[in-house]
Amino acid sequence: YVNWYNNDRIxxxxxxxxxxxxxxxxxAA
Incomplete structure (x- = not known):
């Protein structure tokens, strides 16, 4: 979930x- 959230924001x-x-x-993420 965290990985998806970060990718979505990026x-x-x-x-x-x-x-x-x-x-x-x-x-870097």
């Missing part, structure tokens, strides 16, 4: 991120 934030920043956040 995907919502990608609107303001570049693909590189998105991948960095996913790997």
């Amino acid at each position: 995907s919502n934030k990608t609107k303001n991120m570049s693909p590189v920043d998105y991948r960095t956040h996913v790997l």
